[in-house]
Amino acid sequence: MGVFKDAGHLFRFTGLFVLAFLAFLLIRGYVVPKTFGQYGHYRAAAIGEIAGRPVKFAGHKACEDCHTDIVDVKMKGKHAHVNCEACHGALAKHADDPTSMTPTKPDTAVLCARCHTASAAKPTGFPQVNPADHSNGVPCETCHNPHSPAIDGGGAK
């Protein structure tokens, strides 16, 4: 029994270690979200929370039902596969009740530059310009129809 008496301090340290481990588990239990790992390496409750959020995008079909004239122009041009709300913003409210909310027209001098400013990371076939040299602040829609932008493709204004 003498060994246990002389090793008593080691048991105390072990006790401290166990306490620290329990504190670790306790804090971990508190900071790790309850539903984490239920389905995978993420918080399962996030699915319900995201699904419960109000819908903001109407989807291009909702736009096309009413704006058939624009669809006709758009289908002929390079922007045929660009979603309406990619430029006009989320418009579920407008689609639900067109009178309650009218979307503002985007500033093409800013909007077009987001995709078409020259960058080495873009494919070489992608139309890209230096906006300052190309138009010097003049809105792009002055020359290009944003729904079918090619000038020789009949989309020019």
Added chain:
Amino acid sequence: MSGVEGFMYPNEIELQWSVLIVLYPFITGLVAGAFILASLERVFLVEAVKPTYRLALLTALAFLLDAPLPLQLHLGHPERSPEMYFTPHSTSAMAMFGYVYLWYLMAVLVLEIWLDYRRDIVILSRKSKGLLRLIYKVMTLGSSNISPRSLAIDEKVGWVVTLIGIPSAFLLHGYVGFIFGSIKANPWWSSPLMPVVFIFSAMVSGIAAVMLLYMSATKMRRKAIDMRCVDTIAMYLFYIFIIDFSLEMLDLIHRIYEADESFRSLNFMVHTRLYFSHIVIQIFLGTLTPLILLFLTQVVKLTEVLRKRVYATSGCLAMIGIFAMRWNVVIGGQLFSKSFLGYTTYKMALVTREGFLVAIGLTILPLIFLWILVKLLPPWPEQSLHAPAPGD
């Protein structure tokens, strides 16, 4: 964009890992290196380095307490960043941090220091007064048993802890190297040699740091430097430095011979943007110069004064060299584009959360921790305490 040359992808232009991420492996390396030096005496029975045994352990602890702070500052979100200790996970090398850190802190360093100092702590808890007495009392964990038998048990358990500590120190720093070495998307980092190079460079920097700390602290205390001790440390520093340098050169030769698709780009980077920090500072000033100096001490009979100066110079240069190595790994790995056709620049901020002043502060902080630890637990051999008589 100023500082950008050639073709950079937009997300590569600004460096995400700043000087704080350079500090992290540097400081962790000092921990691992200092511990390996301590283990020389304890496990490998190198009696000559005994005067630095306790100082090496305290140095390792002081730097270990500081090691995660650069990461936390880098993470931002002070309300969330401490979670990195409590939510470790095996899904990624970075998420393993909590396991690696807490294991090394609690199961190795704190336990070994406590076992080694237990006799002193008990004696100090009887001798000191006021708040200090209370601190020592808490540190005894309520056990004042310092019978020869209990101290013999401490000695045996301490030996086992050091034995476990050696692979743990390798694991701690190997892990840091693994984080970089396992990033297969980055050819500057992706190398299975990376953990090994990190471990040996850690040993170089840790041994150099303890040697410098021992020499400067002894000088400040106006005591005589134990030359047998410093000579032995310098000898080990020299040998380990040779292994470290050979491994780094092996990595370099392998890259040159393999000459994969990234080689031209990386070669250009080393000869331009990284020339000063890699070729001049790391290789010539921080590796070859101290190696030549240490080689001289091994083959030429120098006077004591000269040897001290050579050790101090080569120790400082080795520390600078290892810091430059961390810099070249962390910063260098972010200077080139994945397109291998462009290069960016790292401009260190001055007074921001990840700026120069914070980096200086985090480098000084472990020395403050060490000063407190040394005051609390004197590591000097001549200050060995005598147990007061039972009636005291």
